[in-house]
Amino acid sequence: MIIVSYDFSSNRRRSKFSKFLEKYGRRIQYSVFEIKNSERALQNIEKEIELIYKPYFKEDDSIVIFYIGDCCKKKIKRYGNAVHEEEELIFFK
DSSP: OEEEEEEOSOHHHHHHHHHHHHTTEEEEETTEEEEOSOHHHHHHHHHHIIIIIGGGOOTTOEEEEEEOSSSOSOOEEEEEGGGGSOSOOOOOO
């Protein structure tokens, strides 16, 4: 499973990104989506972020992708302002 959390200063960009994520998973919080394990979906999401959203990030914009389970070697991918946050997180089961 993949959890995508995001925060954009622009309402328009935030709405566009949430509609994009709805194609791949379900909303579990206002700005948090659960995406089923799919390498293709993950590649599409990361490509969209890199090409469409990342070039227009403002100071407070951020996206964080959490890779839950054994699906991926990386555990967290951060974009925008989230890059400056601490790397270590603790997950409870």
